[in-house]
Amino acid sequence: MRESRGGAVTEPPGRGGYPKRVTFPVVGMVGGGQLARMTHEAGIPLGIKFKLLSDSPQDSAAQVVRDVVVGDYRDLDTLREFARGCDVITFDHEHVPTEHLRALEADGIPVRPGPDALVHAQDKGVMRARLDAIGVPCPxxxxxxxxxxxxxxxxxxxxxxxxxxxxxxxxxxxxxxxxxxxxxxxxxxxxxxxxxxxxKVDFVRELAANIVRSPHGQAVAYPVVESRQVDGVCDTVIAPAPDLDPELAGKAQELALRIAQELGVVGHLAVELFETRDGRILVNELAMRPHNSGHWTQDGAVTSQFANHVRAVLDLPLGDPRPRATWTVMCNVLGGDYPDMYQAYLHCMARDPQLKIHMYGKDVKPGRKVGHVNTYGDDLDDVLERARHAAGYLRGTIVE
Amino acid sequence: MRESRGGAVTEPPGRGGYPKRVTFPVVGMVGGGQLARMTHEAGIPLGIKFKLLSDSPQDSAAQVVRDVVVGDYRDLDTLREFARGCDVITFDHEHVPTEHLRALEADGIPVRPGPDALVHAQDKGVMRARLDAIGVPCPxxxxxxxxxxxxxxxxxxxxxxxxxxxxxxxxxxxxxxxxxxxxxxxxxxxxxxxxxxxxKVDFVRELAANIVRSPHGQAVAYPVVESRQVDGVCDTVIAPAPDLDPELAGKAQELALRIAQELGVVGHLAVELFETRDGRILVNELAMRPHNSGHWTQDGAVTSQFANHVRAVLDLPLGDPRPRATWTVMCNVLGGDYPDMYQAYLHCMARDPQLKIHMYGKDVKPGRKVGHVNTYGDDLDDVLERARHAAGYLRGTIVE
The missing domain is CATH 3.30.1490.20 (ATP-grasp fold, A domain)
Structure with a gap:
């Protein structure tokens, strides 16, 4: 029996060994933010049943999921009650206390990524110590x-x-x-x-290496992207990173795959990197969940990071991570002065019929990430301009 | 004020005229089948609020939508109660009585497609009479x-x-x-x-011309596809239809656009066609909702039929209908002898990492449509083989 199939599956896979009655598994996701919203969206076509533990019924994901438990993830009893009936638990954020995750595992619930991996995304001290120990270059x-x-x-x-x-x-x-x-x-x-x-690293630019790894050790690597920040917040992601030395790109992918293996990561791992002036890459941060630097994959890759995260936590074979377009650009939509962005759809959609809008259902507050847009095509300047225009128009900083 | 923005919008679009407080519109969909499920999935990224009137809480769409009303669409009071708070009503099926739709319109609720259009998809006698009157070739x-x-x-x-x-x-x-x-x-x-x-038409093959039309008259046409039926049920769709005379393809698209305009269709219109041995096209059936012959657009077109249906009923500018791949093939997954298809994911996903599975969350019954798969690529034989294999393996008719 495969652990990931949950309690309902009583026989091993194989055409002869079909159980009389099985159900599709239930993925429990802790956290009701946009990452959960988009993971749910990606799980629908797979027929996966999705259950959400959310702080509020108005949270981004809670608006679009059928099976929502409103409760506090810091409370172990709430977590345990939520986990009952889930075949696997995964996360929209990294804030669940490690000891709670260990308790769920002791209850027999698969937690992916597991507490021993996740602690490296929760505690930067632990992360740096571990990366040092396995020889990963850091600042x-x-x-x-x-x-x-x-x-x-x-x-x-x-x-x-x-x-x-x-x-x-x-x-x-x-x-x-x-x-x-x-x-x-x-x-x-x-x-x-x-x-x-x-x-303070003297970097040329920031890169991100996104990979997905499953419990049985299969892993896929997305193209390395360039991530541009404004005021410490991700603003633009370009896939693949323009003019990146293919050898360095390969190194970044290998590094991310090695970190995932050494740390026992299951699911999506984003490795944020600095590209230094002297041609090295240094690890900035780790995130063990779908990540802003991977949002481009929704429209730009054969399999999105969200779909592959679901497949990974269920120990299903992973989908092809390759790009579908020469260039894909993601721009975040931040809250501006307009309380509602729906009116801007008219202009944005009419201007660019290929534009992909992803809104999170959040109230607009200045500077808050409330959505993103994806564009793709063969001409990077054009693809960049279209994404920037749409994100700026939605925010209200571009008015024509 | 644009009708489609619903009651919450109090000022016309325009950067100067932003209302202080608006909300994203609520799309009410009648019917809880797979078309509603996939329309909801396509609406999530747009931030559209989706409300469902479903026969049962176990229906395909009801499993994945937050705001579900369980009730009978044949009961006018139920429909009226459901429509309250919706900015527009649209449909998963064509079975809502015409007089009920007129009553909703009289209540001030936009119904899209409207009763005067929809009757042509509800009543084949009315449809044939109308197509004759506007000179559309029929059997x-x-x-x-x-x-x-x-x-x-x-x-x-x-x-x-x-x-x-x-x-x-x-x-x-x-x-x-x-x-x-x-x-x-x-x-x-x-x-x-x-x-x-x-x-009984002596046809070479069946084609389908899928178009989407908005209330203000914008329309987009998808490539004409070939639709292969087995026992009267759609089995395989190939986009675009192989070896179709470009002139005939253009004629089919124009025919569909003309029908939509003459009949006042809003939303997705599928025109099922016969291609005759003597090079003519005759209209077989009309469907005014997302349609099985358009499922390939989820993975094969820039904008899916579901996303464009949502945009159309909200009178938003339509998305690009062009294909993203040389060939896209859709095969329906019918219920077979295995009660659950999840176990087959292991084999199907491992064999073809580019495979796109779309399951509907339905109980398996022999012959029932419970999902579909999409494949795409440059080599039609390969794309066809991959889709057929996956659909057959999921059903259980292919065992290796």
Whole structure:
């Protein structure tokens, strides 16, 4: 019996061994954000039953899923109740406490990615220590005790500026500080969470290597993409990364596959990378779930990251990750001054009949990610312009 | 104000005229089958709110939609209650009584397609009369009164065999009889529904012209496809139809666009056609909703029929209907002897990582449409083989 088929499957796969009565498996996803929304969307064609643990019935995914449990993922009893009847548990975010995940596993529920893998995406200190141990190139870093220790860390290298990160709880630029002096290094220590110091890398650009790995060890690698950030938030992703040395691209894919294997990742793994001026790649962050740098795959790859994440957590054979177009560009749609973006559809859809809009059903707040657009084609300048125009028009920063 | 934006929109579109607070529209779909399921799936990325009127909470679409009303579409009060809060009503099937649709319109709810269009897909007698009136080529036909009148109809042309159809209530070969003699012509009259007689067309193959039309008159035409039937049920669709004379393909598209305009169709229109041995096209059936002959568009076209149906009923600009691959093939998955097809995923997905599976969440019954698969590529033989293998393996008629 395959673990991933859940309790309903009583016989091994094989044409002779068909059970009399089986049901399609239930995937339980913790977190009601847009990643859960889009994972549900990708699971519908597979006939997978999708169950959601959401903070609120108004959450992005909760709006479009039939089977929603509203509750707090930090409460073990809530998690256990939710997990009953699920064949596998997976995640929209990385915030579920490790000890809760171990408890679910002890209850016999497959958790994918498992707690031993997920901790590397939850705790930047653990992640850096592990990547060091397996020889993965990272920015110079160490845990620092206080502002004076930050000065010492700076002096050990090229001096200030230095990047400080709380080891837990950060995302999209939150929990990250760019400090130019010991004086500026006080805030990160206020939360009482260990602080990681990292050198400010002199990078040419940011890349991301997205791969998906299944419990039996099959893995697929998407083309390496270029990820452009604005104010610490992902703004534009270009697939594949333009003018990337094929050897370096291959190295980045191999690195991501090796990290996934060494850490025992199941599902989607995004490895955010710096491409340095001297032609190296250094690991910036890890995410063990579908990731913003993989949204382009919805319209630009044979199999989307969301579909492959579902297949991976169910231990199904993975789908082809290859691109369907020469270039695909994703631009995030951030909240602007207009409370509703629906009116902008008229202009955007009429201007570009090939435009792919993905909205999350979220209330618009300035700077909040409320959707993204994908465009694809043979001419990168054109593909970029179309995506930027649509994202800007939806936000309200472009008005014609 | 645009009617399609619904009651919540109080100002016309335009960057200066943004309302302070609007909400994305609610599309109400009557019928919980696979077409509603896939329309919901296509609406998620647009942020459209989807509401379903379903016969049962276990229906295909009801399994994956958040906002489901379980009720009988034949009951006007149920329909009215369902329509409250919807910005537009559209359909998974053609069975809602025309007078109920008129009542909803009188209540101020946009119904798309509207009753005056939809009646042509509900009543084959009305459809044939209207197509005659606008000069659309059809098989020779007339309403017949009894078996003796069927003999008379046969004698008026090339004799038996003759096709008999009840004017209402038929689908997938039901409500259709192939009769070789007056003796065989008794059954169709038993239901007390008017019976339409049609000549047995000497056709080379069946084609389908799928178009989508919006209330303001924009329309897009998908490539004309070849549709292969087995026992009166669609088995395989090839897009585009191989070796189709481009002039005839253009004629078929123009015919479908003209029918949509003359009949006032809004949303997706499928025109099923016979290609005759002497190079003509004759209209077989009309369907005013996403259609089996358009399922290939999910993976094979820039914009799927489902996404374009949603855009049309909301009067949004339509998406590009062009193909993304040289060839796309759709094969229906019919129920076979295995009660659950999930186990077959292992083999199918491992054999063909590019395979696109679309299952409907239905219980398997022999002969019932429970899903379909799409394949695409440059080599038609290969694309056909892959789709046929997967559909056959899922059904259980292919075992290796």
């Amino acid at each position: 110079r870093h160490r845990i620092v005790a206080d502002p004076a220790d930050v000065s010492a860390f700076a002096a050990e290298g090229d001096g200030f500026p230095v990047i400080l990160k709380t080891v837990r709880g950060g995302y999209d630029g939150k929990g990250v500080w760019f400090v130019r002096s010991e004086d500026e290094a006080r805030d990160p220590f206020l939360a009482g969470v260990p602080v990681l110091a990292e050198e | 020779r036909h007339r309403i017949v009164a009894d078996p003796a009148d069927v003999s008379a109809f046969a004698a008026e042309g090339d004799g038996f065999p003759v096709i008999l159809k009840t004017v209402r209530g038929g689908y997938d070969g039901k409500g259709v009889w192939f009769v070789r003699s007056e003796d065989e012509a008794r059954d169709p009259f038993l239901a007390g529904v008017p019976v339409l007689a049609e000549e």
